[in-house]
Amino acid sequence: MTKNVSEIFGAMVFNDDVMRERLPKEVYKSLTRSVATGKTIDPSIADVVANAMKDWAVEKGATHYTHWFQPLTGVTAEKHDAFIAPVGNCKVVMEFSGKELIRGESDASSFPSGGLRATFEARGYTAWDPASYAFVKDGTLYIPTAFCSYTGEALDSKTPLLRSMDAISHEALRLLRLFGDTQCRRVEVTVGAEQEYFIIDKAMYDRRKDLVYTGRTLFGAPAPKGQELEDHYFGPLKTRIAAFMSDLDEALWKMGINAKTKHNEAAPAQHELAPIYATVNIAVDQNLLTMEYMKKIAERHGLVCLLHEKPYAGVNGSGKHNNWSITANGKNLLDPGKTPEENAKFLLILAAVIKAVDDYQDLLRISIAHAGNDHRLGANEAPPAIVSIFVGEELGTLIDSIVDGTAYKGAKAAMMDLGIPTVPVFRKDTTDRNRTSPFAFTGNKFEFRMLGSSQNIAMPNTVLNTAVAEVFCQFANVLEKAENFDAAVAKLIKDTFTAHRRIIFDGNGYSQAWEEEAAHRGLLNLRTSVDAYKTFMDPKNVKLFASHGVMSETEMRSREEIFFENYSKIVNIEALTMIVMATRDYIPAVEQYIAELADVAVKKQSIAANISCRVESELIRRLSDLNTKAFNAMEALKSIETSAAAIADAKLRAECYCDKVLPAMKVLRDAIDEMETLTASKHWPVPTYGDMMFRV
Ligand code: ADP
Ligand code: MG
Secondary structure, eight states, X not given: XXXXXXXXXXXXXXXXXXXXXXXXXXXXXXXXXXXXXXXXXXXXXXXXXXXXXXXXXXXXXXXXXEEEBOBTTSXXXXXXXXXXXXXXXXXXXXXXXXXXXXXEEEEOTTSOOTXXXXXXXXXXXXXXXXXXXXXXXXXXXXXXXXXXXXXXXXXBSHHXXXXXXXXXXXXXXXXXXXXXXXXXXXXXXXXXXXXXXXXXXXXXXXXXXXXXXXXXXXXXXXXXXXXXXXXXXXXXXXXXXXXXXHHHHHHHHHTTOOEEEEEEOSSTTEEEEEEOOEEHHHHHHHHHHHHHHHHHHHHHTTEEEEOOSOSSTXXXXXXXXXXXXXXXXXXXXXXXXXXXXXXXXXXXXXXXXXXXXXXXXXXXXXXXXXXXXGGTSSSSSSSOSOOOEEOHHHHHHHHHHHHHTOOOOOOSOSEEOOOOTXXXXXXXXXXXXXXXXXXXXXXXXXXXXXXXXXXXXXXXXXXXXXHHHHHHHHHHHHHHTOSSHHHHHHHHHHHHXXXXXXXXXXXXXXXXXXXXXXHHHTOOOOOSXXXXXXXXXXXXXXXXXXXXXXXXXXXXXXXXXXXXXXHHHHHHHHHXXXXXHIIIIIHHHHHHHHHHHHHHHHXXXXXXXXXXXXXXXXXXXXXXXXXXXXXXXXXXXXXXXXXXXXXXXXXHHHHHXXXXXXXXXXXXXXXXXXXXXXXXXXXXXXXXXXXXXXOO
């Protein structure tokens, strides 16, 4: 199948080219000016834009439109309305007004609001986000929107993100002005999110209630083979997977998503897709669409895409690497240039990010905390959930020399000459790769690696943008008053590196030694999501979001409530699923096998009393013991689950799920997994780890 990529790329997107072509010149100018400067759209142009959008969408086969938004469920929401308007005589015309484009009203009562929306006021509003392109998907025009309550409080992930983009732009511009930049009108945050996922055969998936209800396996003995041979990472793609990936690329390209890189990941049946980076709000939308398409297109191939952070115990989980940078006038502000020691602006921005990460370790940890991700870091698995920064040898040496006041000798060669005539001289990646660092400087961007594969990337970016905006603000406050600007910049860089060098760590983040060292340095180690959530309403965090207009204390409180609520709900569903599987599948299956063994033993004995029944009696004895253990564990889990569910206070309830329910689930799993290793394959009621991971 050949594809004309440049022809299909962006075909379903109402992008800049389409707007330029279809909108009157003045309208186009007014719209793009508002977007570029982050200003409100002139309402008088809305009707014209809406009509052009509708005509274009109808040509693409659309009959409906929807305001597409990101409620605090973590996934997207949509409600479709047909364009039709009756004109009498049993006829309709296709209509779409500016009012319908700009604002939608929907019943918000079934979306999580964390107590924000009083029950008497169930209305919620969606407001068009013109900075993110509309698109057509499956016969509907999708309009990216923000979602808020009647009183204007954000009920979604996107509104705080958009506000944080304004905050960082505003504060960064103050610094740029001090460095003599009079031109720049807006500083943009760019993000590229590398997305990991697992693929499983649909028929096997359907037979696993745990995957269907929770997205991860709650039982399963390890397969004889895992990822130890490292033969999957970057290995050749299986035919079926390659076909899926090819369809996925095509679908994403049509949506204007720059799907760029695809490869096999470390664990069997694990893969990755990376797009080319985009402005952060677009990157967020595109990542959500990418996840949606991964699921949809997998189904077309008889496959299921698992986006859970830890579908299988014992092999790698799936994360998302959030590559983050800031751009002004089309230039990357985190690009060190050829001689970083001379580039004061770069060093100042680098120092600001380092300080922001150190000052707001807790918020960064919270921004990636959810029940699924606890199985990947911190609570149940290496690496620890400690936030630290990797800067690489060259910058590390430079920072040391600045702090210690010694001369910077420079890393041996910023330019690397390989000495092979056909290979050109290229600029060395200024950093080595350190795969264990949660927050790594990778040449001209920071890579925040703690994100879970299933999560909306809006929150981590909201935190990053706001924390960096705050430090930019503090820096600008100092520098605007400075008499000698150059000296003040140098002092600020030195003071900041000195105060925050503790967060820089270039060693192995997975080692036990690092946990001890980090504690010694006073870095936070918030093991579980619940531990992390408890720090959310810390006065310094409330002050941060409020002072930059990103989230009010009320909006934060509602999110805190939802954090705890979601956590409890997820663990609760897992516990109930385990109870169902144990009671209805595993325990009866083992009983049947025991009955069969007993039958065999009786038959053998009827032939001759001295025929050995050792195998039967041993297996019966062990399996009976284990099945009793499983039954007791199931009963115990039931009663702990019931008491956890009855706790009224959201925080205390989440604590109970974390500290009591999860351990009870483990006891049940251990008993059942051990029975799996002793039970005949034909009696085992569900596909095994080996089946699921190696038979795609
Ligand atoms: P690796 O797996 O080696 O880290 P990838 O090429 O898979 O590298 O992913 C790197 C990601 O970083 C891509 O999504 C890329 O577009 C993104 N990226 C590159 N430059 C920037 C930048 N200036 N701002 C944000 N993201 C960037
Ligand atoms: Mg990467």
